[in-house]
Amino acid sequence: MTGRRMTSLLAYVTATAAGASLLTGCGVIPGTTGGSREPVTVMTWAPDGTRATNQPGMPAMAQAFARWVNASGGIDGHELKILTCNEQNTSAGAAACARRAVSEKVVAVVGSYSQNGRAFMAPLEAAEIPYIGGYGVSEDEFTSPLSYPVNGGLASLMAGHGMQLAEDCRKVSLVRPDTLAGDKLPDLLNSGLRKSSHDGATDIPAVEDAAEYTAQAKRARSKAGSEDGCVAAVLGERTQTFFDSFRRLPAQEEDDSRNGQDGQDGEDGNGAESVRISSVLGSVSQPVVDRTGGAHSPFEGAYVTGWYPEANDERWAPMRKVIKEHAFVDNRVDPTDAGVQTTWIAYTVLKKVIESLDTDSISAGAVAHALDRGVRIDTGGLTPTLRWRYEDMLGAPRFPRIVNHEVTFQVVRKGQLVAQKPGFVDVGDTVLGAP
Numbered sequence: 001m002t003g004r005r006m007t008s009l010l011a012y013v014t015a016t017a018a019g020a021s022l023l024t025g026c027g028v029i030p031g032t033t034g035g036s037r038e039p040v041t042v043m044t045w046a047p048d049g050t051r052a053t054n055q056p057g058m059p060a061m062a063q064a065f066a067r068w069v070n071a072s073g074g075i076d077g078h079e080l081k082i083l084t085c086n087e088q089n090t091s092a093g094a095a096a097c098a099r100r101a102v103s104e105k106v107v108a109v110v111g112s113y114s115q116n117g118r119a120f121m122a123p124l125e126a127a128e129i130p131y132i133g134g135y136g137v138s139e140d141e142f143t144s145p146l147s148y149p150v151n152g153g154l155a156s157l158m159a160g161h162g163m164q165l166a167e168d169c170r171k172v173s174l175v176r177p178d179t180l181a182g183d184k185l186p187d188l189l190n191s192g193l194r195k196s197s198h199d200g201a202t203d204i205p206a207v208e209d210a211a212e213y214t215a216q217a218k219r220a221r222s223k224a225g226s227e228d229g230c231v232a233a234v235l236g237e238r239t240q241t242f243f244d245s246f247r248r249l250p251a252q253e254e255d256d257s258r259n260g261q262d263g264q265d266g267e268d269g270n271g272a273e274s275v276r277i278s279s280v281l282g283s284v285s286q287p288v289v290d291r292t293g294g295a296h297s298p299f300e301g302a303y304v305t306g307w308y309p310e311a312n313d314e315r316w317a318p319m320r321k322v323i324k325e326h327a328f329v330d331n332r333v334d335p336t337d338a339g340v341q342t343t344w345i346a347y348t349v350l351k352k353v354i355e356s357l358d359t360d361s362i363s364a365g366a367v368a369h370a371l372d373r374g375v376r377i378d379t380g381g382l383t384p385t386l387r388w389r390y391e392d393m394l395g396a397p398r399f400p401r402i403v404n405h406e407v408t409f410q411v412v413r414k415g416q417l418v419a420q421k422p423g424f425v426d427v428g429d430t431v432l433g434a435p
Contacts, residue, residue, distance in 0.1 A: 037077040037360045042350065043106045044343065045085035045097040046113040051209040052089045053236035053282075055113040055135070056332045059084035061343040062111055064327035071326075075354045078362060087112070091119035098123035107364045108132050110350050111343030115181055117141055130368040133346020135282070135339060136307075137181060142399035148371050148388050150345045150379075151307040152405045152427070154234075155396070157280040158185050159430040160407035161232065161305040162192020162201075164420070165278060168303075169230035171199070173220035175213070175242055176234045178205035184398070185234060191434035192427070201232070208238060217246040221275055230276045230303075239283040240292060246277070247298050281306035281410075286336035286417050294415030303420065304410045308345075308382050310419050311336035315381045319344045336417075341382075349377050349386065384424070396431045405431060 044062035046055035059082075066080040074080060083104055085097035094116035101109055102123055110132045114120055117140025124131055125146050134141045136153025165172055174189055176182045182205065190200040202223040206216045220231045233242045277299065284304050289297045309315055320335050322344075327333040333340055353370050354362055377386040383404050394402040406424035410417045 037074070038362065039079040039081050040075065040354060040362045041081040041083065041104060041106050042108045042110045043083040043085060043097070043101045043104070044111050045087045045094075045109065046339065047087045047089040047093070049086070050089040052238070053113075053115075054089075055339040057334055057337050057340040058111055058113055058135075058343045060327060060330050060332040061323075061340045062347065064322060064330070064333055065344070065347045067326040068322045069351065075351050076358060078354060087114045087116070087120075089115065091116040094119040095123065101129060102127040105364075107362050107367050108350060109134075111346035113339060114138060115179075117144075121147070127364070128368065129364045130371060132349055132367075132371075133342060135342055137282075139181070139184070139398060142396075142401045144401070146368060147401060148349070149401060150342065150349060150383060150386060150404060152394075152402045152407065152431070153399065154181070154185065154280070155188055155399045155431050155434075156402065156405050156407050156427050157282075157305050157307065158188035158234070159192045159434060160409070160425060160427040161278065161280050161303075162189040162198075163195055163425065163427065163430060164192070164303055164305050164409045165189075165230050165232065166193050166196035166198040168228065169198075169224075169276065170228040171223065171225050171230070172201040173204055173224045173229075173231045174201040174234070175204045175206050175216050175220050175231070177208040177236070179208060182208075182234075187435045188431070189232070191430050195430055195433070206235065206242070208235060210238065210241070213238075213242040213245040214249070217242060217249055221246065221249060224275050226274045228276075229274075230278055232278045234280055234283045236283055239279055240288055243277060243298050276301065276303065278303035280304065281308075281338045284412075285338055286311050287334050289412055289415055289417065297412070297415060299412045300415065302412045304412065304417060306338065306408045306410050306417075307404075307406075308338070308341055309408060310410055310417055311341075312416070312418075316341070318380065345379050345382055348379055352377050394428050394431065396434070398434075399431060402428075402431065 044059045046058040048054050048056045062082045066082045069075050069080050087093045087097050094114045098120040108130045113135040115137050117138030121140045121144045131147045133150040136151050141147045141149050176185045186203040204216050204220055224231050233239045235242055289299050323333050323335055353367055356375050371388050374387050374389040392403045394405050405428035406426050409420040411420040
């Protein structure tokens with residue numbers, strides 16, 4: 001064989017081997033997605049810069065998750081592309097985000113926050129786009145056949161909170177938003193209270209984005225009384241504003257005489273310190289406690305009901321590692337925030353579903369079909385194993401698609417949210433019993 005023929009043969013063999021390695025995924029440059037698998041595009045939306053509840057950490061966590069998986073070759077060889085949208089806490093904003101998701105042909109909306117379920121679910125349903133792991137504040141998240149919630153939403157939190165308060169509170173006042181979503185909260189809280197033969201709470205509606213809540217705070221304190229009374233506030237970001245108004249209440253002889261007191265209930269004589277305060281995760285969180293003084297925060301001693309283990313639990317270690325390595329300069333991503341935690345779990349679901357499909361092209365229909373047929377999602381103990389078959393759903397009249405109806409009871413001690421009692425509490429029967 002001549003030298004020229006030998007050289008040509010070697011070149012052919014080398015080229016063929018290189019081509020084969022590319023086709024099989026070998027020899028891919030580290031940090032890139034290789035092979036012929038198509039990218040997967042999803043969207044995460046949340047309100048930001050509004051006067052009510054904001055959740056900028058949710059889109060930021062989504063972007064960090066994408067950087068993490070893409071640095072290792074993507075999800076099962078698919079590059080993960082994230083679109084974000086500011087939902088603006090309005091129905092128009094939610095609808096606009098949903099329409100953009102449809103026009104961009106996303107395969108799912110993942111780990112998002114919106115109270116405007118009616119505005120965003122209709123466009124998603126028309127395009128058959130699944131909604132995975134919403135925050136749980138919209139009733140539509142628990143009724144739409146294309147919604148796959150990872151927690152029990154406010155329904156489970158409020159039912160569980162009633163169970164938590166029933167153990168220590170003689171009377172309860174509930175301050176909640178004067179909105180359609182807020183109108184459902186008293187029945188859910190009362191279902192938990194009455195599980196222990198407790199009287200229902202006094203319902204005190206309030207404007208969601210008020211600058212102060214003195215009138216509501218005065219009424220809440222009066223109705224709770226000073227003998228083992230509890231004031232629960234569930235106002236999103238305005239919960240801090242409410243308790244600031246509550247803390248500043250002046251001494252009121254009328255209230256003191258009604259409660260059988262001499263005006264010296266607390267350190268400043270206003271009676272507020274003798275009333276226990278409480279809330280649910282999302283309205284009170286570790287960042288809120290930190291911002292308001294830590295161990296000297298007005299939330300010290302507060303009861304809080306959550307969906308997940310406390311923020312310092314070792315089960316959050318994988319999320320913390322991703323945040324440290326891929327979002328360490330982004331102060332929007334707080335690992336103790338319930339929105340960030342929910343987004344992490346929602347993207348864990350997405351990752352498991354894509355891996356289960358094991359195909360070159362991922363569609364919205366394929367993702368929804370995999371979820372419907374019962375793909376099992378292990379979240380590392382952050383939730384029970386998640387499945388969305390018909391038989392896995394709670395079937396509560398207003399919240400039929402709840403599949404995770406477990407909550408945790410927490411309390412603020414020395415400036416930290418810690419477990420009041422170990423493990424999860426199942427509130428499924430309590431939610432079912434709500435009017």
